[in-house]
Amino acid sequence: MKLVIDHLEKEFKGKQVIKDASFEFQKGRIYGLLGRNGAGKTTLFNCISKDLSYENGSILLEKEDKLEDYKETDIGLVHATPNVPDFMTGYEFIKFFIDMNQHQMKNIRTPDAYLAKVGIKKEDRHRLMKEYSHGMRNKVQMIATMMIQPPILLLDEPLTSFDVVAAHEVKELILSMKSESVVIFSTHILQLAQDLCDEIVLLHNGELKGIPASRIHDADFESEIVRLLSDEDGGSEDDRN
Numbered sequence: 001m002k003l004v005i006d007h008l009e010k011e012f013k014g015k016q017v018i019k020d021a022s023f024e025f026q027k028g029r030i031y032g033l034l035g036r037n038g039a040g041k042t043t044l045f046n047c048i049s050k051d052l053s054y055e056n057g058s059i060l061l062e063k064e065d066k067l068e069d070y071k072e073t074d075i076g077l078v079h080a081t082p083n084v085p086d087f088m089t090g091y092e093f094i095k096f097f098i099d100m101n102q103h104q105m106k107n108i109r110t111p112d113a114y115l116a117k118v119g120i121k122k123e124d125r126h127r128l129m130k131e132y133s134h135g136m137r138n139k140v141q142m143i144a145t146m147m148i149q150p151p152i153l154l155l156d157e158p159l160t161s162f163d164v165v166a167a168h169e170v171k172e173l174i175l176s177m178k179s180e181s182v183v184i185f186s187t188h189i190l191q192l193a194q195d196l197c198d199e200i201v202l203l204h205n206g207e208l209k210g211i212p213a214s215r216i217h218d219a220d221f222e223s224e225i226v227r228l229l230s231d232e233d234g235g236s237e238d239d240r241n
């Protein structure tokens, strides 16, 4: 299975953010999406998840050599800012998520088992999520998305709010997803991309460009990425204001 992005174009009010992006993301590999602030990484994820429409190009799944459209439920998107209901406890939310999605889940476990997997302690599981820290909310959002094992898993800047132990657990969780899913995560942490990825993809000047896996551990990798992302064609700074 592959996620095939072909000549994608996306603009906001006449400003073209994604210009002519093409790339094939394969199942069984973890991709790290790198780009400057405002390069369009979140926008790309929102186009893939169908939360945003786009002007030109296509995003399709290739299964058994056939390109086809996919359902929104095929995509698991974990946002950088956690979006979980304040009025539920972590336990209630995970239980509700299991009830809603059990038809597409394999090896269903108990809410406690899922919450334990991301290190939500027993004494916190029955507290309202409005009292959770940012990192705890992020963990609940992440496990809720990952336990469904969606064919395409998109993680927008994961791990940034996690403590070292949780970051290690979540890295293991991401690695465990790759045999069944296409996994793409955006990050500004080059070390994380080097640790976890099979391939790095740059989103720069509106286009996607793969960096060969064999280059990831080269001594001059960081300076090469900096050089590639420094080459501007009109500026990629966030200029919403």
Ligand SMILES: Nc1ncnc2c1ncn2[C@@H]1O[C@H](COP(=O)(O)OP(=O)(O)OP(=O)(O)O)[C@@H](O)[C@H]1O
Residues within 6 Å of the ligand: 012, 013, 017, 035, 036, 037, 038, 039, 040, 041, 042, 043, 044, 237, 238, 239, 240
């Ligand atoms: N709803 C919107 N309306 C107008 N412009 C937008 C909107 N969303 C994003 N943009 C613009 O699109 C560009 C890409 O934004 P996006 O959030 O996708 O970048 P990013 O690569 O995720 O950035 P960062 O690394 O800083 O999180 C920016 O110039 C931003 O100002």
